[in-house]
Amino acid sequence: MSEAPLTLQGPAGPLEARLLLPEVPPLGVAVVCHPHSLHGGSLGNKVVHQTAATLGHKGFAVLRFNFRGVGASAGAFDAGVGETEDLLAACAAVRARFPGVELWLAGFSFGAYVALRAAPACAPARLITLAPPVNLFDFDALPAPGCPWLLVQGEDDELVPAAAVRRWLSGQARAVDARFLPGVGHFFHGRLNLLRQTLEQALFDSS
Template sequence: MPDVIIPGPAGRIEGKYTPGKAENAPVALILHAHPRGGGHMDTPVSLMMYEVFKQRGFAVLRFNFRGVGRSQGVYEQGLGELSDGATALDWMQAHNANAPYCWVAGHSFGAWIGMQLLMRRPEIAGFISVSPPTNMYDFTFLAPCPASGLVAHGDADVIVPHDDMEKVMSKVRAQKGIDIKRQIIPGAGHLFSNHVEPLQTAIDDYLDLRLVELDNPKPKITKR
């Protein structure tokens, strides 16, 4: 799990990177929670998602947003952090030119950044959004959502109440054939303290289904 330093728009970006198990391995980008709320690339949720994709053979990168750890720069209300995410994804693709597709996985603030990346980068084939902060940020940019993914939320989340997440995410329009699955984790709060294991199970179960579809696409039927 080598340390990497990526040249970013605000200076260096500190990250941890594991290459894929094959030359044409897919890639996954992990995005941590809010920098002002103690979020960083080594929190339990970020580490767990990193390991989930690593064990499945992905080339996977987690990194610190600007101003966190050894990443240079200062917090920029999401605009700079979105640029950091795009830069990290560019770096991943430059090192994995044969990757067939990409996933983004984010926690809280990182989920918001990840879903913005999703709208800008057509190569992103799936997403994992844990505790998306639907009561803090506008999610109407998902119009329509271009890729299927999983939204995981704790029913004991007092920072972003479950009902608020349901209200927002249930209204998100999706392109034809796209499905956003919502998974509620009983007893879990916003940070998933003491509930990382059931969250991992939910993510693994979802990936078991989605990756089969991505790796074995149905042939297109053409009309004569």
């Protein structure tokens, strides 16, 4: 695999990004969204990086990018609204670059909220939400995506209680492939290999 920096045109100005490419024509393309912009979230986050690497090793092209106001991306934090617009612009860019292949959408923490917000307009072939902060944002107002949906949540998450995620899931009309990981906190400290294994098993073992 190889990874290169690039700049996307976003609705608030340039967006800093990195594109991971497999050595063969990609099976699909994935866009991975980072955690909260005001709390150190960026495309360099280790959970985002691990997710991108896992998908890349499975033959996907993977785009990581900084939301508005993070790193070299123009603009200012917009509580998920503008970030959703950023994500839709990123999805449009990769669809133009990789026509005819599936688009997968993934997000960690705040990025999971943004990914779920964008899913109806982006229409991904698959959605991946990691530690979605259902207790911090209004997830109840978001419609379910019209695609297969994987959710990965740590049982020992100190920021997003697993019980809160279970309560929210119980109200979802659409089936969600929910994987609750014992001994895992919000940032997957020391458990990135378990995250990789979980993603591989959930997304690829049955294919």
